[in-house]
Amino acid sequence: xxxxxEFKVWRGDSDGGDxxxxxxxxxxxxxxxxxxxxxxxxxxxDLGVRWNCKAGKCGSCSAEVNGKPSLMCMTRMNTFDPxxxxxxxxxxxxxxxxxxxxxxxxxxxxxxxxxxxxxxxGVGPGEYRMQQVDVERSQEFRKCIECFLCQDVCHVxxxxxxxxxxxxxxxxxxxxAELDMHPLDSRTDRAVFARDEQGIGLCNIxxxxxxxxxxxxxxxxxxxxxxxxxxxxxKYDPLxxxxxxxxxxxx
Amino acid sequence: xxxxxxxxxxxxxxxAQPHLRTDNWRKAPLWTFIGLTAFVVYATIRVFxxxxxxxxxxxxxxxxPFASPCLSDSCGAAAEFGTWGTFPQLIPLAILTLPFILLFxxxxxxxxxxxxxxxxxxxxxCAVPEPRAKYSGETRFPLIMQNAHRYFFFIVVxxxxxxxxxxxxxxxxxxxxxxGLGNIIxxxxxxxxxxxxxxxxxxxxxxxxxxxxxSKHPVRYWLYQKASKLNGKHMQLAxxxxxxxxxxxxxxxxxxxxxxxxLRFIG
Ligand code: SF4
Ligand code: SF4
Ligand code: FES
Ligand code: FES
Numbered sequence: 258x259x260x261x262x263e264f265k266v267w268r269g270d271s272d273g274g275d276x277x278x279x280x281x282x283x284x285x286x287x288x289x290x291x292x293x294x295x296x297x298x299x300x301x302x303d304l305g306v307r308w309n310c311k312a313g314k315c316g317s318c319s320a321e322v323n324g325k326p327s328l329m330c331m332t333r334m335n336t337f338d339p340x341x342x343x344x345x346x347x348x349x350x351x352x353x354x355x356x357x358x359x360x361x362x363x364x365x366x367x368x369x370x371x372x373x374x375x376x377x378x379g380v381g382p383g384e385y386r387m388q389q390v391d392v393e394r395s396q397e398f399r400k401c402i403e404c405f406l407c408q409d410v411c412h413v414x415x416x417x418x419x420x421x422x423x424x425x426x427x428x429x430x431x432x433x434a435e436l437d438m439h440p441l442d443s444r445t446d447r448a449v450f451a452r453d454e455q456g457i458g459l460c461n462i463x464x465x466x467x468x469x470x471x472x473x474x475x476x477x478x479x480x481x482x483x484x485x486x487x488x489x490x491x492k493y494d495p496l497x498x499x500x501x502x503x504x505x506x507x508x
Numbered sequence: 509x510x511x512x513x514x515x516x517x518x519x520x521x522x523x524a525q526p527h528l529r530t531d532n533w534r535k536a537p538l539w540t541f542i543g544l545t546a547f548v549v550y551a552t553i554r555v556f557x558x559x560x561x562x563x564x565x566x567x568x569x570x571x572x573p574f575a576s577p578c579l580s581d582s583c584g585a586a587a588e589f590g591t592w593g594t595f596p597q598l599i600p601l602a603i604l605t606l607p608f609i610l611l612f613x614x615x616x617x618x619x620x621x622x623x624x625x626x627x628x629x630x631x632x633x634c635a636v637p638e639p640r641a642k643y644s645g646e647t648r649f650p651l652i653m654q655n656a657h658r659y660f661f662f663i664v665v666x667x668x669x670x671x672x673x674x675x676x677x678x679x680x681x682x683x684x685x686x687x688g689l690g691n692i693i694x695x696x697x698x699x700x701x702x703x704x705x706x707x708x709x710x711x712x713x714x715x716x717x718x719x720x721x722x723s724k725h726p727v728r729y730w731l732y733q734k735a736s737k738l739n740g741k742h743m744q745l746a747x748x749x750x751x752x753x754x755x756x757x758x759x760x761x762x763x764x765x766x767x768x769x770x771l772r773f774i775g
Contacts, residue, residue, distance in 0.1 A: 324529035325531075352520055388721075391721050412637075413643065416515070456647075462624075463624050464621055483712070486710060486713035
């Protein structure tokens, strides 16, 4: 079965653009990316769109569908009413390049600022030994496909471009948690880094990052809040400070 | 001229509509607003009027969680931990614990999300622009005080112990043991209060969340897993316990006005 469906697709670049109306065929079992490809093949050969795997694993096809940050290849067409007009726009937290393609270099800059994994002195590659229970928490965060939907939806930067300097965004707060919780990471300054350089205090744990994550990583509950608690240990809790001074508490 | 910020920042895709969501995104913050407001109004009235908070019979002893521990001379048999003189009107009978319970819930990671969204619209829903131009999150006073949450957690563990004591006492009236619907309501409320409290993110952190080698601390890891399990239901428990607190208090108020209404099973 197939039907004709109405779309509003944003076309343009940073100088200007519009939501353009298109009517495109939709077949059973298709996802939005299939329809965007059909649109490109039949009516809009110059439509700019990034994609790669069509399997929700490369993180390229991020867009905003009916105003919600989503992967186009994981948005099934049968989740819409056949008579509904579906809007598709580029991510709205990053500069646009053309049509559905945005410049996500903000994220790569934030990634580079994080100190790399640092195994204990004298432990070389191939000599890492750890227990599964110890590394499990970090592994959840390794599922990240870097689609940057969480970075796009986060109101700290989406609604306040001026916070981009101070705030690394949820994707890089999970990276901080991944390393800080790692049984073989020897750095002890990651929580302080999360506060001072990544701006974790700007996050108000309203969980939009968790809502949009296609990998269902519990970004807020399992990474950001635990990191906030670790920041409290290092920076705000006078009892923890006293405990470590008099030697009854070891980290 | 006002500089454009947010989704209108120059360089981002110029789109006229502030957001394009078509679903009913107002519903969740609206219900949150109504639910939290209703609870606050109910609790404020009940706490400040000092009335119908306690009833004792031959086989029962029901004290409302809003008035426990009851510390005024006027508490009579409801005073289980001594008294501090006669409280004037408008001073809550449980003045020792209520401020901490309030602060515990106010700084709870779940309630923070709930009221930032529903009351402060920061953001009201995901990808819906917030109304204010400036935003500093939890980096400044007063919101930086949210970092004290763990202290309120410790205090409220003590309060939960008092609630547990009240629940045990609720079975014993002036003449002896009994079992009524009131006891069941009180006990269920206390179990749910514990479930909410022990599912706290600070509890998760304290049990073992803060250490990196679970394998070296099996007991703490076991506790952490239990806390994490409760934590997964933290939002639900946050709402359910508001409901059971109101239910428990309202039931006790009803019985204190009509002691014969209590459904009795034993005694
Ligand atoms: S929970 Fe924090 S990091 Fe995630 S979207 Fe909300 S403010 Fe941003
Ligand atoms: S955390 Fe989730 S939403 Fe964010 S970049 Fe990774 S996969 Fe995408
Ligand atoms: S095309 Fe790879 S995630 Fe959609
Ligand atoms: S009580 Fe909700 S997080 Fe602590």
